[in-house]
Amino acid sequence: MSVFLExxxxxxxWSHQVRVGPISLGIGRGEIVALLGxxxxxxxTVLRLLAGFETPDTGRIVIEGEEVTAVPPxxxxxxxxxxxxxxxxxxxxxxxxxxxxxxxxxGDGGGVTQKVAQALALVDLAGFERRRVQQLSGGQQQxxxxxxxxxPEPRVLLLDEPLSNLDPALRERTRRELRGLxxxxxxxxxxxxxxxxxxxxxxxxxxxxxxxxxxxxGTPEELYERPASLFVATFVGRANVLRGGTAAxxxxxxxxxxxxxxxxxxxxxxxxxxGIVRERRYTGALAFYQVETERGERLEVLAAPDAARVxxxxxxxxxxxxxxxxxxx
Amino acid sequence: MRRAWPWALTALLAWLVLYPIVVLVxxxxxxxxxxxxxxxxxxxxxxxxxxxxxxxxxxxxxxIGIPLAFLFEWLEFPGRKTLGSLIALPAVLPPFVGVxxxxxxxxxxxxxxxxxxxxxxxxxxxWRLQGAGAILLVHAYSMYVYFYLFTRAGLAKLDxxxxxxxxALGARRWRTLTRVTLPLVRPSLAGAALLVFMTALGSFxxxxxxxxxxxxxxxxxxASKLNGELAVATVETVVLALVAVLGLALxxxxxxxxxLVALGKGTAPRRRPIRRPAVRGLAAAAGWVFAVLLLLPxxxxxxxxxxxxxxxxxxxxxxxxSLVNYERLFAEPARLEPLxxxxxxxxxSTLAAVVLALAAGEVxxxxxxxxxxxxxxxxxxxxxxxxxxxxxIALAATFxxxxxxxxxxxxxGTVALLxxxxxxxxxxxxxxxxxxxxxxxxxxxxxxxASLGVGRWATFRRVTLPLLKPALAAGGSLAFVAxxxxxxxxxxxxxxxxxxxxxxxxxxxxxxxxxxAAAFGVILMLGSALVLGIGARR
Numbered sequence: 001m002s003v004f005l006e007x008x009x010x011x012x013x014w015s016h017q018v019r020v021g022p023i024s025l026g027i028g029r030g031e032i033v034a035l036l037g038x039x040x041x042x043x044x045t046v047l048r049l050l051a052g053f054e055t056p057d058t059g060r061i062v063i064e065g066e067e068v069t070a071v072p073p074x075x076x077x078x079x080x081x082x083x084x085x086x087x088x089x090x091x092x093x094x095x096x097x098x099x100x101x102x103x104x105x106x107g108d109g110g111g112v113t114q115k116v117a118q119a120l121a122l123v124d125l126a127g128f129e130r131r132r133v134q135q136l137s138g139g140q141q142q143x144x145x146x147x148x149x150x151x152p153e154p155r156v157l158l159l160d161e162p163l164s165n166l167d168p169a170l171r172e173r174t175r176r177e178l179r180g181l182x183x184x185x186x187x188x189x190x191x192x193x194x195x196x197x198x199x200x201x202x203x204x205x206x207x208x209x210x211x212x213x214x215x216x217x218g219t220p221e222e223l224y225e226r227p228a229s230l231f232v233a234t235f236v237g238r239a240n241v242l243r244g245g246t247a248a249x250x251x252x253x254x255x256x257x258x259x260x261x262x263x264x265x266x267x268x269x270x271x272x273x274x275g276i277v278r279e280r281r282y283t284g285a286l287a288f289y290q291v292e293t294e295r296g297e298r299l300e301v302l303a304a305p306d307a308a309r310v311x312x313x314x315x316x317x318x319x320x321x322x323x324x325x326x327x328x329x
Numbered sequence: 330m331r332r333a334w335p336w337a338l339t340a341l342l343a344w345l346v347l348y349p350i351v352v353l354v355x356x357x358x359x360x361x362x363x364x365x366x367x368x369x370x371x372x373x374x375x376x377x378x379x380x381x382x383x384x385x386x387x388x389x390x391x392x393i394g395i396p397l398a399f400l401f402e403w404l405e406f407p408g409r410k411t412l413g414s415l416i417a418l419p420a421v422l423p424p425f426v427g428v429x430x431x432x433x434x435x436x437x438x439x440x441x442x443x444x445x446x447x448x449x450x451x452x453x454x455x456w457r458l459q460g461a462g463a464i465l466l467v468h469a470y471s472m473y474v475y476f477y478l479f480t481r482a483g484l485a486k487l488d489x490x491x492x493x494x495x496x497a498l499g500a501r502r503w504r505t506l507t508r509v510t511l512p513l514v515r516p517s518l519a520g521a522a523l524l525v526f527m528t529a530l531g532s533f534x535x536x537x538x539x540x541x542x543x544x545x546x547x548x549x550x551x552a553s554k555l556n557g558e559l560a561v562a563t564v565e566t567v568v569l570a571l572v573a574v575l576g577l578a579l580x581x582x583x584x585x586x587x588x589l590v591a592l593g594k595g596t597a598p599r600r601r602p603i604r605r606p607a608v609r610g611l612a613a614a615a616g617w618v619f620a621v622l623l624l625l626p627x628x629x630x631x632x633x634x635x636x637x638x639x640x641x642x643x644x645x646x647x648x649x650x651s652l653v654n655y656e657r658l659f660a661e662p663a664r665l666e667p668l669x670x671x672x673x674x675x676x677x678s679t680l681a682a683v684v685l686a687l688a689a690g691e692v693x694x695x696x697x698x699x700x701x702x703x704x705x706x707x708x709x710x711x712x713x714x715x716x717x718x719x720x721x722i723a724l725a726a727t728f729x730x731x732x733x734x735x736x737x738x739x740x741x742g743t744v745a746l747l748x749x750x751x752x753x754x755x756x757x758x759x760x761x762x763x764x765x766x767x768x769x770x771x772x773x774x775x776x777x778x779a780s781l782g783v784g785r786w787a788t789f790r791r792v793t794l795p796l797l798k799p800a801l802a803a804g805g806s807l808a809f810v811a812x813x814x815x816x817x818x819x820x821x822x823x824x825x826x827x828x829x830x831x832x833x834x835x836x837x838x839x840x841x842x843x844x845x846a847a848a849f850g851v852i853l854m855l856g857s858a859l860v861l862g863i864g865a866r867r
Binding site: 051052053072073074075076077078079080082083084086087088089090099100148149152154158 | 771779780782785
């Protein structure tokens with residue numbers, strides 16, 4: 001895929017301790033990229049640098065061959081959906097959506113009314129033009145924000161924690177709808193999230209950030225199966241992190257940190273690391289078992305619901321493990 | 330270019346607010362004048378009077394306002410809502426109008442004195458409303474409102490669960506009050522005390538009308554200026570300014586921080602109904618009596634405005650009432666002039682103060698206003714820290730010299746100086762309202778507009794201004810009303826061509842045209858109430 005949006009060596013220093021970047025990332029046309037990281041990892045800063053609300057110290061942002069690093073946000077044509085939506089409370093839904101169209105939403109210059117109607121239809125809110133934004137539910141507000149950002153036909157869509165304001169029951173469904181919509185429009189999109197599940201569900205590729213640095217970029221499978229660092233291995237998906245003797249007992253080399261996913265551990269006969277089942281958490285098709293080893297460490301094993309019972313003496317072996325060098329502290 | 334704006338704004342504000350004070354202080358570097366000031370016992374008496382009157386005003390206002398606040402915030406009784414807003418009524422009376430209303434009501438030949446005189450068949454008026462007592466009466470009446478409103482706001486913010494926690498820990502009512510409630514509302518109380526102290530210290534109308542031989546610093550300054558002792562007036566002004574700054578520093582210290590109150594979300598307090606019918610009736614009756622007492626000055630003013638010239642001599646109540654005063658007021662263009670002067674000056678100064686406040690808000694909302702935040706906020710607040718008389722004298726001193734190189738022009742004697750003074754005096758109230766409005770704006774809204782391709786100016790017009798409307802209305806209406814009813818600065822800086830209403834009221838009183846004076850007062854009162862009402866509407 002050819003690069004549509006290129007982020008090259010982008011960096012911003014806030015203070016001696018706090019800096020973001022340098023980050024380089026190429027994004028293809030129509031691709032959805034998730035910026036995933038814990039709070040303070042710099043993911044929102046990257047988004048704001050892209051939007052133009054922050055100015056980078058070094059680096060470039062290039063879109064379709066045009067450098068926009070110093071272009072002010074108003075002329076950058078990057079649409080943005082804000083975390084709390086930032087809908088204008090003094091304007092109704094139609095006026096909000098028309099805001100970026102150069103008209104006022106009431107009079108009709110250049111087919112503004114029609115464009116507003118189209119944008120609202122796109123997010124399933126046809127006919128909502130004259131509603132007040134305060135009357136809308138959280139999910140509806142989010143869709144208005146989306147319609148407003150899309151109406152001026154931006155080159156890139158940026159979303160800051162787009163689902164964090166919705167209640168959990170709504171989140172999963174909205175996630176799929178949002179992905180479907182972005183794909184239908186065909187727009188290149190970047191969004192920020194701190195939830196791995198959201199990043200995996202919504203993004204074609206996921207960029208993992210930690211402490212202002214880009215740890216790894218890849219498809220969800222790549223991140224899960226072949227994490228490039230101990231951080232990615234533990235931040236993405238559930239993981240048992242083992243050191244020393246336990247790591248060696250499961251097959252790690254000396255001085256390495258071993259990471260094993262719960263589903264890559266299994267109960268074995270005769271061979272394996274001995275331990276006692278302390279807890280069992282039933283999830284339906286499978287169950288999570290907390291196994292305490294003789295050294296007092298806890299392992300999480302995902303296995304069939306009838307594989308063991310609390311109090312059982314078991315042996316655990318690793319089907320597949322990931323080994324990393326101990327990171328410098 | 331963008332970098333130049335903060336500089337330009339800071340410089341303009343400094344020129345308006347700080348520069349006159351600097352000129353004033355430099356002008357006070359005059360050994361002879363200080364010698365004269367220090368040698369006269371009258372000066373010391375006035376200084377002492379200013380201080381103790383201010384402290385006593387705080388005590389009196391607190392004694393009335395705090396219990397009322399608790400009563401209206403914590404107890405439920407018939408008429409609580411109506412009375413609760415009636416009780417803030419003294420606020421719509423401009424200081425000078427309030428004073429003349431008191432004169433008509435409790436003065437030597439006021440209604441009350443006449444009634445007492447008639448009742449007991451006295452040959453002369455039973456009292457003269459004069460001296461410190463009279464000043465304190467007016468101050469208590471007009472300033473308890475601050476304590477009332479501030480304490481109520483503080484109590485409304487109070488987390489009720491803290492009081493319940495105290496009770497659950499075994500604290501009795503008194504202990505809960507002294508150890509929990511009062512410490513929690515302390516910032517509100519200190520804020521009110523500060524406001525009353527500063528208002529009382531700068532109060533001019535009451536001492537001017539009721540003082541007689543009893544002088545405070547504000548009246549002393551104006552008297553010195555009228556006597557042509559400009560150097561002494563300057564020294565007196567500097568001394569008054571120092572007292573104000575000292576008082577501000579001391580009381581600010583007591584304000585503490587608001588963090589305590591904002592700690593949790595908590596539960597809102599619920600009002601306790603008064604159960605015993607007799608007590609409830611008594612509370613309601615007392616409340617209504619109090620409300621009538623508060624309304625009496627307003628009613629008096631209205632009644633006196635209906636008395637034709639010379640028709641009321643010795644009777645308790647005026648024998649003739651008619652609208653003749655209002656007719657004369659509106660029929661004779663010369664009489665209407667002061668009203669027009671006041672309106673244009675108040676409007677122009679308010680508009681300018683709002684524009685400056687908006688400029689400050691725009692500069693400070695930027696992500697890195699850096700070094701400018703503190704100077705700009707301080708300059709906007711400064712006029713509030715100094716009595717009106719101080720600014721009037723300072724502006725008169727600054728703009729009585731033609732020296733464009735030091736940014737001084739002769740404005741004394743022109744119509745421009747008084748609105749300029751109103752503008753300076755209005756900066757704190759518009760600044761505070763507008764900056765508070767900016768703080769409530771979600772910065773993401775501006776960014777949202779930018780990401781939608783809308784430029785700075787259009788964003789200001791289409792997003793910022795509409796959202797600031799309540800703050801602008803609140804700040805603007807308070808500023809307009811203050812300028813409309815101003816007496817303190819006007820008496821120092823007015824010329825014949827811009828004489829405002831308050832000055833005209835004073836002249837009418839001098840020639841005993843009480844009805845005309847009262848009619849102006851009523852117009853001012855209604856105008857103020859109307860503007861404040863519009864400003865408070867959402």
